[in-house]
Amino acid sequence: QVQLVESGGGLVQSGGSLRLSCAASGRTFVMGWFRQAPGKEREFVARITWSGGSTHYADSVKGRFTISRDNAKNTVYLQMNSLKPEDTAVYYCAAGDHSPTSWNYWGQGTQVTVSS
Numbered sequence: 001q002v003q004l005v006e007s008g009g010g011l012v013q014s015g016g017s018l019r020l021s022c023a024a025s026g027r028t029f030v031m032g033w034f035r036q037a038p039g040k041e042r043e044f045v046a047r048i049t050w051s052g053g054s055t056h057y058a059d060s061v062k063g064r065f066t067i068s069r070d071n072a073k074n075t076v077y078l079q080m081n082s083l084k085p086e087d088t089a090v091y092y093c094a095a096g097d098h099s100p101t102s103w104n105y106w107g108q109g110t111q112v113t114v115s116s
Helices: none
Strands: 004-007 010-013 018-024 028-038 043-049 055-057 065-070 075-082 089-096 110-116
Touching: 004 089, 018 028, 018 089, 018 110, 028 065, 028 075, 043 065, 043 075, 055 065
Parallel strands: 010 110
Antiparallel strands: 004 018, 018 075, 028 043, 028 089, 043 055, 065 075, 089 110
16 A cells, blocks of 8 residues: 655645645555546646656646656655646645556645635
8 A cells, every 4th residue: 555645735826836746655657646626526637657757747737737756755746837726726646556547546635726
């Protein structure tokens, strides 16, 4: 069982930046970020594989968000720039053991609020 602990959420003005971190208790095949806004379904944001660093982004964040990893620390980061009010959501870290689109572990979530 892998434990995921997120940090870095908060309140920021539109156009600002935030960096989320997710520390994992063990290594997994893939790590990623999802988000859920009030009244909406949880949606994929970005993912990165541990072995090759292959990344994938949702179209809504492409060019503004960057996912990266520090293998030595078992930590994944989400750098969020040019934030918009529609980015407001609870952001969840997730990890998977076997494939880029299968998620076995979830963090508790961290709130990101972007004011206009």
